[in-house]
Amino acid sequence: MDRDVLIVGGGTIGLSIGFELVRQGTPVTVFERDQAGRGTSYQAAGMLAPDAEIEFEERELYDLNRESLRRWPDFAQCVETASGQSVDYRNEGTLIVADDRDAAEALERLYTFQRGQGLNVEWLTGEEAKEIEPFVAPRLSAAVYAPSDHQVDNRRLIDALRVAFEAEGGTLHEDTPIDAVVPDAEAPAVRTANGERVVGGRIVVAAGVWSRELDGLTPDATPPVRPVKGQMIQMRRKRPFDLQHVVRGPEAYLAPKSNGRIVMGATSEERGFDTTVTAGGLYDLLEGGWEVVPGIRDLPVDETWAGLRPATRDHAPLLGKTTAPDVVMATGHYRHGILLTPITAEEIARLIRTGETSDWLQPFSPRRFSEAGSTTHSA
Ligand code: GLY
Numbered sequence: 001m002d003r004d005v006l007i008v009g010g011g012t013i014g015l016s017i018g019f020e021l022v023r024q025g026t027p028v029t030v031f032e033r034d035q036a037g038r039g040t041s042y043q044a045a046g047m048l049a050p051d052a053e054i055e056f057e058e059r060e061l062y063d064l065n066r067e068s069l070r071r072w073p074d075f076a077q078c079v080e081t082a083s084g085q086s087v088d089y090r091n092e093g094t095l096i097v098a099d100d101r102d103a104a105e106a107l108e109r110l111y112t113f114q115r116g117q118g119l120n121v122e123w124l125t126g127e128e129a130k131e132i133e134p135f136v137a138p139r140l141s142a143a144v145y146a147p148s149d150h151q152v153d154n155r156r157l158i159d160a161l162r163v164a165f166e167a168e169g170g171t172l173h174e175d176t177p178i179d180a181v182v183p184d185a186e187a188p189a190v191r192t193a194n195g196e197r198v199v200g201g202r203i204v205v206a207a208g209v210w211s212r213e214l215d216g217l218t219p220d221a222t223p224p225v226r227p228v229k230g231q232m233i234q235m236r237r238k239r240p241f242d243l244q245h246v247v248r249g250p251e252a253y254l255a256p257k258s259n260g261r262i263v264m265g266a267t268s269e270e271r272g273f274d275t276t277v278t279a280g281g282l283y284d285l286l287e288g289g290w291e292v293v294p295g296i297r298d299l300p301v302d303e304t305w306a307g308l309r310p311a312t313r314d315h316a317p318l319l320g321k322t323t324a325p326d327v328v329m330a331t332g333h334y335r336h337g338i339l340l341t342p343i344t345a346e347e348i349a350r351l352i353r354t355g356e357t358s359d360w361l362q363p364f365s366p367r368r369f370s371e372a373g374s375t376t377h378s379a
Helices: 012-023 059-083 101-116 126-132 154-167 208-213 279-292 294-298 341-354
Strands: 005-008 028-031 094-098 122-124 142-146 171-173 178-182 189-192 197-199 202-205 226-236 246-248 253-256 261-265 301-311 318-321 327-331
Touching: 005 012, 005 189, 012 028, 012 059, 012 154, 012 327, 012 341, 059 154, 059 341, 094 101, 094 126, 101 142, 122 126, 126 142, 154 171, 202 341, 208 226, 208 301, 208 327, 226 279, 261 279, 279 294, 318 341, 327 341
Parallel strands: 005 028, 005 202, 028 171, 094 246, 202 327
Antiparallel strands: 094 142, 122 142, 178 189, 189 197, 226 261, 226 301, 246 253, 253 261, 318 327
């Protein structure tokens, strides 16, 4: 009988790779240090926004993001069918808004770049933006509408993925931190924090910001990920306030979910593993959100938190074979973990099943930072 693929990390990435493999008949065990999906995946905003989040000089990453968005509706349907639960896929689009002249100039530079890259975006006056989304501020300087950007409810997604994975026969061990991977072409294994050695067929490291803490990998196979803190606020819809679009202002974004959650984020801070929520962080978000969507003033706040984005040196993910035999990496998704879930799951599952690295994965090789690397990523 085939030995299980052992996946370290039970967030969206680990569970979706597991789901993809088990539904194709490959046995999988996922190890999660805490509760499945209660780390970065839970703390995200669920935006599927390649057009709004495109960065200058990151064309290869944009293409990966865009292809993953193309796959999202089918992926959502598979997860919903297997779990019987909705992931709240929404396709209203993103409004990127400017509230003063400086912000409008920056937005125009972004828009020119987006158009130059052939993106489906539209320049709007403040009044036109208000026709699309009545809850944006009355006197915006300008806006860009990105109708092809979508969103899901990341919290519903992670709950559905977990059910789908187990319904297809996957094994999930929660509260089971993994201390080390033991690369070995014949019998790759992981070692749990209480010393148990579990032998598998292949190992997938999908532990997000915690991936770097695993022992057992040589320095050139250790994922170069670092945490980038993002503070967030969750408010609750109170009608008549009923925001429908993701709105991105210069200092904050708002993502409304169908069940009434309104997720507002996010700071971007280099503070290691610190997840303290600070007065200054909340103040910046509240002010930035209020400038562009003033109706949030009367909304109840029901949660604040700080998440940790797994960032790499070039802000692109680490996807594929490492220099260690039988250890595959799927981490470093930085700002795009939820967006990149379908393509990561499908292409990493294909790699595990066939041994072939697809053209989609090639530029994102985990070996690209080491001298042994055979590919480079130009971002
Ligand atoms: N993608 C949203 C964020 O990183 O805050």
